[in-house]
Amino acid sequence: MAVKKAQAVVRTTSGAVGETVHTDGRRARGERTRLAVLDALLHLVEQGELRPTAQAVAEEAGVALRTVYHHFEDVEALRRMALDLQLRRHGELLAPVDPKADLGDRIHLVARQCRKLFEAVTPIRRAAMFDEQSSPDMAEGLRRARLVRRNFVTAAFATELAKRSADGRTLHDAIDAATSWESWYYTRSSLDRSAAAAEKILALTLHDLLTGRSTSGR
Known part of the structure; x- marks a missing residue:
């Protein structure tokens, strides 16, 4: 009985660790994507396009337009965070x-x-x-x-x-x-x-x- 309980604890712990790693990995990928979008806007601005559209930023970052709006409420928020x-x-x-x-x-x-x-x-x-x-x-x-x-x-x-x-x-x-x-x-x-x-x-x-x-x- 003690062995079965120990095995159950190991399985539960392993599952929790695996879930945590998966969550952390997803969060890290999201942060990398978010940073790529910000850098894309900054690059466009440095090239002289002071008010690039969300579509232009998405194309520069190599992501879908919906990805931009997933990470940023609107283009104004994107510009504000790029400035920060x-x-x-x-x-x-x-x-x-x-x-x-x-x-x-x-x-x-x-x-x-x-x-x-x-x-x-x-x-x-x-x-x-x-x-x-x-x-x-x-x-x-x-x-x-x-x-x-x-x-x-x-x-x-x-x-x-x-x-x-x-x-x-x-x-x-x-x-x-x-x-x-x-x-x-x-x-x-x-x-x-x-x-x-x-x-x-x-x-x-x-x-x-x-x-x-x-x-x-x-």
């Missing part, structure tokens, strides 16, 4: 800057890291412009992204901001505007400047704001 994915992937580009380092070095590091981040996310960020006003979820995602960048810059220049407490709020806002993606995009697209030139403009702006001295004549 891209921002997470490139979030490490904003590495902490030592606030005790030389100011010139900090300005250089902040300008360089902003350049790398903005150049990486510009395609999907441009696509998100269409949804920011109409989608609360997209607007919230962009708000969080701006906050991460704002906190990064604030930490880098904490010493200077503390010394200028009288006009700290205005200075903080000016630095926030100067280091925003919107400002970067204006320089790159409307002024038609190269990434290297835009980085120099950003560094010059930060220097003038933080020191109160202009270097434009140098």
Whole structure:
């Protein structure tokens, strides 16, 4: 009797393990498919197709259209999650800057890291412009992204901001505007400047704001 009970337990346990493995495998395949769909949208956006249809994304990912809608409620949700994915992937580009380092070095590091981040996310960020006003979820995602960048810059220049407490709020806002993606995009697209030139403009702006001295004549 004891042997039969033990065998029954083994069979039950084996079945449970097998079912768990099967479930985990299905979940992993689903996650791979979901990621493939997101990457397909990002690839299309990087190629200049800012608002690809679900059908175009499905074809790029090599999946059926119904698969796209199985993983995403609608195209807006797909774009929102693609933006989140891209921002997470490139979030490490904003590495902490030592606030005790030389100011010139900090300005250089902040300008360089902003350049790398903005150049990486510009395609999907441009696509998100269409949804920011109409989608609360997209607007919230962009708000969080701006906050991460704002906190990064604030930490880098904490010493200077503390010394200028009288006009700290205005200075903080000016630095926030100067280091925003919107400002970067204006320089790159409307002024038609190269990434290297835009980085120099950003560094010059930060220097003038933080020191109160202009270097434009140098």
